[in-house]
Amino acid sequence: MQLITVAGPPSSGKTSVLIKTLEALMADGIAAGVIKFDCLVADDDAVYRSAGVPVQKGLSGVLCPDHYFVSNIDRVLEWSGRRQLAMTVIESAGLCNRCSPHIKGSLAVCVLDNVSGLHTPKKIGPMLKLADVVVVTKGDIVSQAEREVFAFRVQSVAPRARIIRVNGRSGQGAHALAEMFKAAPALQGDLAALRLRFPMPAALCSYCLGETRVGPDYQIGQFRKLNID
Amino acid sequence: MQPLTDEILARTSLASLLADYPLLESALLETGIEFDPAEEVTLPAKLAQWAALRGQSAEAFLAQLRERIDELNNLLGATVSLTRLAILAGRDKSGQPEQVTQIALQRGDLLAIVGPTGSGKSRLLADIEWLATGDTPSGRTILADGRTAADRRFASGGEQLIAQLSQTMSFVLDATVEELLGLHVESRGMAAGLVQDTIAAANDLSGEPFSGATPLTSLSGGQTRALMVADTALVCRSPIVLIDEIENAGIDRRAAFNLLLSQEKIVLSATHDPLLALLAPRRLCMRHGAMHSLHERTGEEEALLADLERLDDIHAAIRTRLRLGERLNAIDFAQLRREHSWP
Known part of the structure; x- marks a missing residue:
């Protein structure tokens, strides 16, 4: 089985890109499915379903989305085993910029859009910097100059990543992404052998447990104070 | 990006090194070296700490980092060598072979692509953009200098073969004309003087002059197109330019094509505008998804x-x-x- 992690900021076009890509894969007879991770609401499962893609969704709700994601990978594998999927794509939207769902030995994809601003590649952490493939969307609405500067900025922070332009609306480029998905490495060994590419953020404090009051008296656990000159 | 010399390493803090060499962060992350971006420490000190603790080699890390900086710099300075482009026919929407079996183009050529909506103009441009090898719905093959170029699909930096210009594109950046051109020129590794040349060329195309200090978002439709054409001609290194319907441009269209062709570009322009179609010495007529007929412009035309x-x-x-x-x-x-x- 091939496991592929796809991450990116909200509204960067992950779902549109994936639907076009999975349509191309399924047309080639590949049994592929998606698990969508999000924080509060995700209606995208309906979009996948209407495109005929097997889909599950996970909403982290009150839990840290990053930790929720990693503690459910076993469930993901269980599901894809039961459905006899040859390829399972994990789409995660709810992660913070500090975080990354990418797993060693699996294809790691980051989706960014051209409209998000030239500083975006620098601001996004390991989900971009440790990706194998960076998909850049919305290229059809910005100038050639902006596209080139954006791609250069992405390449500067992720020098080894392959940059690919995909148009989520027309599907242009999705065919190429599908080829990369096909060439993704297969999972080696069992679950116990899987390692994250980058550790999850540390979190254990009173606010993790539902504290809503503000002020030093209520801050118990891991905290760090802002340095102000 | 400057080469990472020992001298730079010795006197630069990690924080400013990260700002000057954006790829440093991904190298640290990948290797699993923990760091605080604001820490007042030099990279060699940080690496020595890590190497001692984890039994790793700081030299190997630095060597790999320098290699990546070189790679990125090479990408910047690269220029594409391409003299000929060929389109080999595939199938129409019903799977029948196309009537025009082959189109050969070389540097400085302009080809107009005409045909009703839905006749396959955009599909043809998409095939060229993808440098198709018979692997798209049309089954066409694109040859660069006589060879398939699938290996150049993901080329970035100065090695990109294709630039695109279309009616739907606009500038979205919150910056001035000068700022964007400065970034573009820098990202292509070219001389800063090109910024003013590009503004001057754009002003020649649009009837309404603008300055480098004009915010991109306040450019008119005509000024926007003019700037895009001038930038694509002068700053983009890509030898092939695909143009999708820029008729209502409000710019001097003949001058725009002349500017692109003066830079030895291969220009393919899909259009409904008779003036634009006739500006090209050759025009390709699309029908039912196929390259239907290729016309040389006559003296009468x-x-x-x-x-x-x-x-x-x-x-x-x-x-x-x-x-x-x-x-x-x-x-x-x-x-x-x-x-x-x-x-």
Whole structure:
């Protein structure tokens, strides 16, 4: 089985890109499915379903989305085993910029859009910097100059990543992404052998447990104070 | 990016090194070296700490980092060598072979692509953009210098073969003309003087001049197109330019094509505009998803082009007078016929 992690900021076009890509894969007879991770609401499962893609969704709700994601990978594998999927794509939207769902030995994809601003590649952490493939969307609405500067900025922070332009609306480029998905490495060994590419953020404090009051008296656990000159 | 010398390493803090070499962060992350971006420490000190703790080699890390900086710099300075482009036919929407079996283009060539909506113009441009190898729905093959170029699909930096320009594109960046051009010139590894040359060239194309300090978002439609054309001609290194319907551009279209062709680009322009279609010495007619027929421009059509340009001038003159609040007179076609010896 091939496991592929796809991450990116909200509204960067992950779902549109994936639907076009999975349509191309399924047309080639590949049994592929998606698990969508999000924080509060995700209606995208309906979009996948209407495109005929097997889909599950996970909403982290009150839990840290990053930790929720990693503690459910076993469930993901269980599901894809039961459905006899040859390829399972994990789409995660709810992660913070500090975080990354990418797993060693699996294809790691980051989706960014051209409209998000030239500083975006620098601001996004390991989900971009440790990706194998960076998909850049919305290229059809910005100038050639902006596209080139954006791609250069992405390449500067992720020098080894392959940059690919995909148009989520027309599907242009999705065919190429599908080829990369096909060439993704297969999972080696069992679950116990899987390692994250980058550790999850540390979190254990009173606010993790539902504290809503503000002020030093209520801050118990891991905290760090802002340095102000 | 400057080469990472020992001297730079010794006197630069990690924080400013991260700012100067954006790829450092991904190298640290990948290797699993923990760091605080604001820490007042030099990279060698940080690496020595890590190497001692984890039994790793700081030299190996630095060597790999330097290699990546070199790779990125090479990408910047690269220029594409391409002299010929060929389109080999595939199938139409019903799977029948295309009537035009092959189109050969070289540097400085302009090809117009015409045909009704849905006839396959955009599909053809998409095939070229993808450098298809028979692996798209049309089954066409694109050859660069006689070879398939699938390995150049993901080329970035100066090695990109193709630039694109279309009616739907606009500038979205919250910056001035000068700032964007500065970034673009820098990202292509070219001399800063090119910024002013590009602004001057753009002003030659649009009737309404703008300066480097003009915010991109306040450019008019015509100024936007003019700047995109000038930037694509002068700053982009890509030898192939794909243009998708820029007819209502409000720019001097002949001058725009001349600027692109003066830079030895191969230009393919999908259009519904008769003036744009006739500007090209050859035009390809699309039908039912296929390359249906290829036409050389005739002498008669060339004369027609001259007339169309005159009509275009008349139209522009009326527009100017309207905008200035003047009254308009009827066009004296009889007079025009005599002047230009029209039939």
